[in-house]
Amino acid sequence: MRETDKHNADRVLETYFEAARKDCRAPSSELMARILADAADVQAGFPVARASGVRVGGFVRQLVQGLGGWPAVAGLAAAVVTGLWIGMSQSSALIAYATTYDEPDEALYLVDLSADALFELDEGAL
Amino acid sequence: MPLDMMSDIPDEALLERFARGDAAAARALTMRLTPQVMAHAYRLLGNHAEAEDVSQEAMLRLWKIAPEWRRGEARITTWLYRVVANLCVDRLRRIQGESLESVPEPQDERKGPAETLQGAERAQALQVALGHLPARQRQAIVLRDLEGLANPEVAEIMETSVEAVESLLARGRRGLVADLAGRREELGFGDA
Numbered sequence: 333m334r335e336t337d338k339h340n341a342d343r344v345l346e347t348y349f350e351a352a353r354k355d356c357r358a359p360s361s362e363l364m365a366r367i368l369a370d371a372a373d374v375q376a377g378f379p380v381a382r383a384s385g386v387r388v389g390g391f392v393r394q395l396v397q398g399l400g401g402w403p404a405v406a407g408l409a410a411a412v413v414t415g416l417w418i419g420m421s422q423s424s425a426l427i428a429y430a431t432t433y434d435e436p437d438e439a440l441y442l443v444d445l446s447a448d449a450l451f452e453l454d455e456g457a458l
Numbered sequence: 459m460p461l462d463m464m465s466d467i468p469d470e471a472l473l474e475r476f477a478r479g480d481a482a483a484a485r486a487l488t489m490r491l492t493p494q495v496m497a498h499a500y501r502l503l504g505n506h507a508e509a510e511d512v513s514q515e516a517m518l519r520l521w522k523i524a525p526e527w528r529r530g531e532a533r534i535t536t537w538l539y540r541v542v543a544n545l546c547v548d549r550l551r552r553i554q555g556e557s558l559e560s561v562p563e564p565q566d567e568r569k570g571p572a573e574t575l576q577g578a579e580r581a582q583a584l585q586v587a588l589g590h591l592p593a594r595q596r597q598a599i600v601l602r603d604l605e606g607l608a609n610p611e612v613a614e615i616m617e618t619s620v621e622a623v624e625s626l627l628a629r630g631r632r633g634l635v636a637d638l639a640g641r642r643e644e645l646g647f648g649d650a
Binding site for chain 1: 476477479481484485487488489492493496497500501506510513514517518521522524525576577578580581582583584585603604606631634635638
């Protein structure tokens, strides 16, 4: 095909394409209604959306799976809560325990020896 | 949310809203995507009733896949073009048995003076000529020359290379020119 013939052919063909683009018919209202009805039916079968809007199946599910499932996440949560409680409450028992080791008094060195220990002390075994 | 406020929301975000139970997102997606889906199906099939059935089925598949849709993997329109093309091929197989090289003649539903109908008649003539092309050439021509997509996107939809698309387009256009040559005078191209 010569160049001018090809140019003419392309020009004519483009006129057909243009006519076809303009000829596009809008979808009927019945079709739109059927599609929307399908959408409602399918949507009714989806799991109920969370109130927060976080979709199950997205980031949260991946995170839970990555940590080893819901039981592992529950254990982790309990450990975190316990740690927070210990840190925040400053339990008096813990403070006394820590003070004992920080500033030992003589009571710490009193040892209740057994009855036989005296003989062993005499013999230099202890 | 009102429909006009959803016009700036990307398709993928609307589909996520649909999966979370937002009915307004379904309406927005239907209004936005159905015309494209319907036009594509008609151009591949040449029959409005068949194209409507294909459009409904393609949109139904979109609704069903919504909860598993992964944002960023593919564009929704690309996915829909592919689904429509596959559905059309299946339908043509069913209608015509083994042959995929011809489609039903488009229905001539318009009558009137020749002058006012010339554009419509050209569109009709092109539709008939498209139906004579092999399926892959027809799909490439429809996506590139009628839907106005770029070659790389056509290649992605057709799951082939850009070079293969260019080859399909060249052969398809030559086929159309040859097919339409005999009708040029009656369609007002006597001087071309």
